Amino acid sequence: FLPRGPKNKMNDNDVSKQIAEINENVAKINRRIGGSWHSMWRGMLTGFGYLVGAFIAILIIGFILNVVGVIPAFTDQVNSLKEILQQTQQRQFPAQK
Numbered sequence: 001f002l003p004r005g006p007k008n009k010m011n012d013n014d015v016s017k018q019i020a021e022i023n024e025n026v027a028k029i030n031r032r033i034g035g036s037w038h039s040m041w042r043g044m045l046t047g048f049g050y051l052v053g054a055f056i057a058i059l060i061i062g063f064i065l066n067v068v069g070v071i072p073a074f075t076d077q078v079n080s081l082k083e084i085l086q087q088t089q090q091r092q093f094p095a096q097k
Contacts, residue, residue, distance in 0.1 A: 033039065065071045066078060 034042075062071065066075060069075075
């Protein structure tokens with residue numbers, strides 16, 4: 001609490017007014033921010049966005065390195081995946097009832 005002396009003469013009424021003013025300011029800040037649930041969801045979506053962005057960046061870098069030929073080990077895997085995709089596209093599945 002505030003020290004009481006000759007320089008700082010506050011009575012209980014002044015202190016309660018300041019506390020009420022602080023509470024109003026905190027309530028205004030909470031309304032602007034949106035509360036803790038809003039902050040939690042915003043943080044989760046931001047983290048998910050970072051993960052998706054990093055994943056896409058790694059894919060693009062890997063694709064470019066594969067095309068250039070820096071990563072020849074992936075070439076075999078990519079070719080096998082292409083063959084599997086072509087086989088599944090050519091195969092006709094029976095109609096489901």
